[in-house]
Amino acid sequence: MLLEVRGLDVRYGRTHAVRSVDLDLAEGEIVTVLGANGAGKTSLLRALQGAVRAADGSIRFAGEDLTHASPADRVRRGMMLVPEGRQIFVSMTVHENLMMGAYLRSDGDWMRDLKEVYDRFPNLAERRDMKASVLSGGEQQMLAIGRALVSRPRLIMLDEPSLGLSPLFVNNLFELIRELNRGGISILLVEQNTAMALETASRGYVLELGRVVLADTAEALAGDPALAAAYLGGHAAAPAAIQTL
Amino acid sequence: MLLLQQLLNGVMLGSVYVTVAVAFTLTIGVLNFLNFTIPTLFMLSGMGAWALTKWGLPLVHTPPFPWPMALLFAIVVTICASLVVERFTFRYMKTKYGDATEHAIPLVSSLGFLLIIENLMRIGYGTEAQRIAAFDWDNTITVGGLFLRVPQLVSLLLALLLVAGLNWVLKHSRIGRGLRAIAENPDAANILGVDSRRLVPVIFTLTGVLCGLAGILFAINYGEVSPTMGEDIGSKAIAGMVIGGLGSIWGAVLGGLIIGIAEMLTIHFFGADTVQVAVWGLLLIALFVRPQGLLGHHSIGKGKL
Numbered sequence: 389m390l391l392e393v394r395g396l397d398v399r400y401g402r403t404h405a406v407r408s409v410d411l412d413l414a415e416g417e418i419v420t421v422l423g424a425n426g427a428g429k430t431s432l433l434r435a436l437q438g439a440v441r442a443a444d445g446s447i448r449f450a451g452e453d454l455t456h457a458s459p460a461d462r463v464r465r466g467m468m469l470v471p472e473g474r475q476i477f478v479s480m481t482v483h484e485n486l487m488m489g490a491y492l493r494s495d496g497d498w499m500r501d502l503k504e505v506y507d508r509f510p511n512l513a514e515r516r517d518m519k520a521s522v523l524s525g526g527e528q529q530m531l532a533i534g535r536a537l538v539s540r541p542r543l544i545m546l547d548e549p550s551l552g553l554s555p556l557f558v559n560n561l562f563e564l565i566r567e568l569n570r571g572g573i574s575i576l577l578v579e580q581n582t583a584m585a586l587e588t589a590s591r592g593y594v595l596e597l598g599r600v601v602l603a604d605t606a607e608a609l610a611g612d613p614a615l616a617a618a619y620l621g622g623h624a625a626a627p628a629a630i631q632t633l
Numbered sequence: 634m635l636l637l638q639q640l641l642n643g644v645m646l647g648s649v650y651v652t653v654a655v656a657f658t659l660t661i662g663v664l665n666f667l668n669f670t671i672p673t674l675f676m677l678s679g680m681g682a683w684a685l686t687k688w689g690l691p692l693v694h695t696p697p698f699p700w701p702m703a704l705l706f707a708i709v710v711t712i713c714a715s716l717v718v719e720r721f722t723f724r725y726m727k728t729k730y731g732d733a734t735e736h737a738i739p740l741v742s743s744l745g746f747l748l749i750i751e752n753l754m755r756i757g758y759g760t761e762a763q764r765i766a767a768f769d770w771d772n773t774i775t776v777g778g779l780f781l782r783v784p785q786l787v788s789l790l791l792a793l794l795l796v797a798g799l800n801w802v803l804k805h806s807r808i809g810r811g812l813r814a815i816a817e818n819p820d821a822a823n824i825l826g827v828d829s830r831r832l833v834p835v836i837f838t839l840t841g842v843l844c845g846l847a848g849i850l851f852a853i854n855y856g857e858v859s860p861t862m863g864e865d866i867g868s869k870a871i872a873g874m875v876i877g878g879l880g881s882i883w884g885a886v887l888g889g890l891i892i893g894i895a896e897m898l899t900i901h902f903f904g905a906d907t908v909q910v911a912v913w914g915l916l917l918i919a920l921f922v923r924p925q926g927l928l929g930h931h932s933i934g935k936g937k938l
Binding site: 487 | 807810811813814816817818820821822823824825826827828
């Protein structure tokens with residue numbers, strides 16, 4: 389297993405955001421984490437990257453225990469989070485944003501990775517020296533993913549990457565995710581767009597109030613009425629909710 | 634001609650404000666923290682230089698230092714003091730409560746440091762202003778009928794050089810990018826592996842360098858230091874920083890020079906008693922007309938480096 393999470397707990401003061409979560413991700417896999425707003429998905433990803441402390445449980449990555457490691461140590465070992473809302477640096481240029489992805493790279497090869505990002509996203513290459521604030525929503529998402537790629541990650545964790553994007557761009561985004569995966573990068577995908585996420589991933593976990601309530605293959609989850617129920621907070625699935633799946 | 638001389642004097646005086654204003658701007662821009670110890674660090678450097686040339690190190694009774702060594706040592710002491718302040722105000726809050734910037738406590742504890750260091754100086758060396766004998770040489774040159782004091786000229790050039798260097802580092806180096814990332818979005822910076830525990834001391838070291846330099850330049854220029862020398866400079870540097878634009882380094886340079894010139898012109902036309910009225914009046918007018926400051930961007934306090 390590339391990523392092994394056991395009994396992970398995250399608390400903010402009295403709020404118990406993530407409760408005893410077990411999660412596995414094999415090298416080369418795309419795994420999705422689904423759930424309603426406030427189910428603890430973002431807290432889970434932030435705990436995996438070390439942005440919030442795990443109150444309990446363990447996180448192993450590539451055989452190493454990283455439960456108490458700093459975000460920097462996790463980045464060095466190949467974990468990279470693309471946070472919710474992209475979180476690019478709008479006061480910096482496109483190029484400087486991409487260089488932030490290489491902040492911890494001490495090998496000389498990061499220039500090559502940066503060039504690959506430009507080859508992959510010609511729009512970013514054209515806007516290289518412009519402030520990131522002038523980019524469209526879709527371009528900002530490319531920049532956030534490009535910034536992650538420059539760190540040469542083994543695992544990319546994407547938090548709601550399709551949020552606020554046009555339907556056309558959402559299709560491109562999921563195609564990109566599959567393409568990155570074919571290139572050897574493992575993906576942990578948190579999404580509201582359940583249908584697209586289950587189409588892309590091989591397995592999925594469903595969170596409800598911080599707990600894993602379902603864990604199965606993507607096909608099985610797509611046909612499971614309990615998934616819709618999880619989105620409605622445990623009540624019977626309403627027809628409208630099933631339609632959106 | 635006299636007016637021109639006063640303008641020139643204003644620029645020279647402004648160079649001290651510039652250095653201190655840039656120190657304020659750095660901590661505000663990156664850490665969103667108004668570091669009240671800055672005027673004290675400035676005083677510590679000036680008084681330190683004087684005490685070392687006159688008495689040598691306290692407690693261990695060394696002989697008096699020759700002045701170049703005293704100046705260098707004063708800057709080192711100031712940097713160390715700045716790092717102590719970091720350790721006990723900013724880092725303490727950060728490790729104990731997660732985020733220091735959201736609390737007023739570092740602000741208050743830095744104010745505490747200001748008062749403690751200032752009063753220790755008073756206890757140790759008395760409250761009177763002290764002349765530094767080592768700097769009592771004639772250091773004036775005349776250019777086209779205008780008097781130029783060499784140390785002032787040197788301090789102006791040094792200040793500008795230091796600021797230009799700082800600006801370059803922030804724009805083009807890895808550390809600079811890390812600092813700007815923390816300034817704009819500490820959370821995103823953290824996720825990318827920018828370790829603020831390593832970078833925040835860099836800010837406080839730079840603060841120490843700037844204040845140390847400003848303190849000894851002031852001592853050389855005026856040949857006189859006192860435990861209260863930081864108070865006036867500190868408030869005027871803050872005024873300059875705000876006029877120039879919060880968070881903009883070149884804004885701090887411009888604002889510091891404007892305050893220096895305004896001060897000299899006020900003395901020229903209305904006498905020394907009106908200086909405070911003029912400086913703070915200018916600040917209030919500037920805030921009415923252009924609240925974001927001359928070179929500041931966006932809304933107040935958001936324009937970061």
